[in-house]
Amino acid sequence: MIEKILARASGRKTVTPGEVVVANVDCLLLHDLSGYLTGRVFEREVRRPMRYPERVVMIFDHHFCPPTEEGARILQENRSFARRWGINLFDCGNGNTHHVGVQNGFIRPGTVVVGSDSHTPVHGTLGCFATGIGNDSHAGTVMPFGKAWFKVPDAIQVRLSGTHKRGATPRDAALWLTGTIGEGGAIYKALEFAGPYVEQLDFWDRWLFPLIVVDLGAKCGYIEPDEKTLSFVRSVTDKPFDVLKGDPQRAFEAVWEWDLSDLEPQVACPPTVGNVKPVTAVLGAPVQWSELGGHGGGRIEDFRLAAQILTGRRVHPDLRFNLVPSSRAVFRQAVREGLVEKLHEAGATWFPPSTGSNQAYNMGAMTAEEAMISTHARNFPGRNGSPEAKMYLASALTVAASAVAGAIADPRQYL
Amino acid sequence: MNGGFFSKTVFKEKPMQARGRCWKFGDNIPTDRIVRTDLVFRPFSEILKHVLETCNPEFPLKVKPGEIVVAGKHFGQSSGRAIAAKALKQTGIGCVIAESFARTFYRNGFEIGMPALECPGITAQVSDGDILLVEIDSGRIVNETTGRELQARPTPPFLLDMLKAGGLIPMAERLAGEG
Ligand code: SF4
Numbered sequence: 110m111i112e113k114i115l116a117r118a119s120g121r122k123t124v125t126p127g128e129v130v131v132a133n134v135d136c137l138l139l140h141d142l143s144g145y146l147t148g149r150v151f152e153r154e155v156r157r158p159m160r161y162p163e164r165v166v167m168i169f170d171h172h173f174c175p176p177t178e179e180g181a182r183i184l185q186e187n188r189s190f191a192r193r194w195g196i197n198l199f200d201c202g203n204g205n206t207h208h209v210g211v212q213n214g215f216i217r218p219g220t221v222v223v224g225s226d227s228h229t230p231v232h233g234t235l236g237c238f239a240t241g242i243g244n245d246s247h248a249g250t251v252m253p254f255g256k257a258w259f260k261v262p263d264a265i266q267v268r269l270s271g272t273h274k275r276g277a278t279p280r281d282a283a284l285w286l287t288g289t290i291g292e293g294g295a296i297y298k299a300l301e302f303a304g305p306y307v308e309q310l311d312f313w314d315r316w317l318f319p320l321i322v323v324d325l326g327a328k329c330g331y332i333e334p335d336e337k338t339l340s341f342v343r344s345v346t347d348k349p350f351d352v353l354k355g356d357p358q359r360a361f362e363a364v365w366e367w368d369l370s371d372l373e374p375q376v377a378c379p380p381t382v383g384n385v386k387p388v389t390a391v392l393g394a395p396v397q398w399s400e401l402g403g404h405g406g407g408r409i410e411d412f413r414l415a416a417q418i419l420t421g422r423r424v425h426p427d428l429r430f431n432l433v434p435s436s437r438a439v440f441r442q443a444v445r446e447g448l449v450e451k452l453h454e455a456g457a458t459w460f461p462p463s464t465g466s467n468q469a470y471n472m473g474a475m476t477a478e479e480a481m482i483s484t485h486a487r488n489f490p491g492r493n494g495s496p497e498a499k500m501y502l503a504s505a506l507t508v509a510a511s512a513v514a515g516a517i518a519d520p521r522q523y524l
Numbered sequence: 525m526n527g528g529f530f531s532k533t534v535f536k537e538k539p540m541q542a543r544g545r546c547w548k549f550g551d552n553i554p555t556d557r558i559v560r561t562d563l564v565f566r567p568f569s570e571i572l573k574h575v576l577e578t579c580n581p582e583f584p585l586k587v588k589p590g591e592i593v594v595a596g597k598h599f600g601q602s603s604g605r606a607i608a609a610k611a612l613k614q615t616g617i618g619c620v621i622a623e624s625f626a627r628t629f630y631r632n633g634f635e636i637g638m639p640a641l642e643c644p645g646i647t648a649q650v651s652d653g654d655i656l657l658v659e660i661d662s663g664r665i666v667n668e669t670t671g672r673e674l675q676a677r678p679t680p681p682f683l684l685d686m687l688k689a690g691g692l693i694p695m696a697e698r699l700a701g702e703g
Pocket residue numbers: 226227228404464467468486487603
């Protein structure tokens with residue numbers, strides 16, 4: 110499928126894995142940090158006009174309100190860059206890069222999407238070819254020419270089946286797959302997620318799977334668009350798009366199959382995303398912070414799950430529970446469903462839509478002794494204050510259960 | 525290559541090579557350890573004092589131009605920012621050889637003009653401090669300390685052209701200029 114998209118975007122009939130093509134790019138997503146570096150390279154080294162400013166989107170998501178003068182200056186420079194070239198700008202408070210890009214209709218099936226944020230492959234959820242590329246590709250080829258070079262990847266199909274038991278969620282499945290396939294377990298591959306399990310998921314739960322592919326070393330993730338995908342896309346944009354259908358006979362380098370029926374809640378433990386264990390292996394591990402946010406969380410689904418656990422319960426007094434909506438649309442929905450008040454009354458704290466504690470630009474720094482459990486996408490050391498601080502990644506249910514217990518807890522005890 | 529600004533192969537220069545001491549690192553080194561996230565926006569003069577320091581504190585102090593970084597699997601994972609590759613290039617090293625790379629790091633390396641060779645099995649064949657001779661175009665690696673020879677995976681010709689052009693930006697410019 111990725112091959113078909115790349116063939117069309119590079120004006121060819123077919124492409125084969127391993128060859129290098131130059132393809133038209135439909136959307137370039139930048140955030141406040143990568144956007145700044147890219148803008149500098151573009152203006153200092155390229156010195157050509159921006160070819161398709163309407164395809165370039167910059168989102169301030171690591172900052173929601175700069176805490177330092179240096180941060181304020183970076184944002185100011187980004188704003189003037191955006192104005193100078195007429196690109197789309199979403200300023201502080203709009204949400205995190207990928208969610209804002211999707212919710213505002215910039216991502217459409219069958220297209221080519223790039224970003225320097227390494228989680229850009231998440232947009233494969235909409236049936237596009239999406240991957241992270243570096244500043245020089247953006248500044249040197251996407252901005253001046255609307256193109257980028259790609260090596261066509263081999264494809265592996267990941268076929269999933271089964272129905273979860275109580276307490277397990279799609280996020281647990283995604284964590285488990287990260288541990289099972291392993292960091293670097295699919296280097297340079299395109300991973301296509303399919304099977305009855307994936308088909309039955311709603312859009313934002315499917316999102317959790319292409320999100321993990323970067324840490325497996327893959328180039329992109331993909332889910333074949335079906336009616337659910339298409340009606341989601343139509344709900345956010347009326348721009349036209351046409352879907353490329355994969356032929357059922359298509360060849361994969363490998364097919365990996367798993368049944369997820371017996372899955373228990375999972376936790377990715379420090380220091381890496383691949384260090385995944387069943388929650389029962391880390392019960393009682395101390396945490397002082399918990400957070401729903403980042404690319405893996407801050408979805409409306411996460412706040413609903415947390416509310417299930419927090420109904421009639423309170424956040425443990427020794428722990429802080431941060432709630433970071435992934436976009437303004439999610440916050441509005443949380444208001445409508447009464448989740449804002451409910452979680453507030455339970456002792457959690459709402460933060461502005463953003464990427465949350467990711468890299469501790471606005472929030473989420475910890476001392477060497479502290480630990481957090483969150484729905485974030487990454488837990489490498491040095492991303493949240495002290496390099497010795499610990500980050501555990503889990504589902505919204507496990508995060509909320511731990512917030513109640515004041516230590517890592519099994520959500521099944523609270524359901 | 526398909527049409528457009530990358531269409532012609534116009535670079536014919538002498539083969540590239542690197543020779544020098546090898547600095548050896550482990551598996552899965554993230555970009556966050558090549559350049560600390562809190563230094564990303566600082567000037568290179570400051571970043572250079574800390575490159576890979578949490579993996580080997582001697583490296584930023586002692587690395588010399590032309591020397592070679594050898595690493596294990598999935599080198600340069602995590603962030604896709606080119607700054608990690610740029611900082612390594614600024615130390616003056618001649619190339620990076622790894623068992624395998626995170627694809628964003630591999631791509632960024634060539635785009636900024638720093639060769640990255642993939643050589644499965646390399647970590648078992650070289651020790652920190654060995655002297656290596658590396659032929660970038662052919663992928664031939666000679667460990668002069670042990671006398672052993674290794675062969676890296678071939679680098680796509682497109683990427684070799686990019687290196688010879690001095691990176692992606694000069695390449696895109698030059699070819700666009702030629703129509
Ligand atoms: S975790 Fe944050 S910095 Fe890293 S790739 Fe995702 S958004 Fe970018």
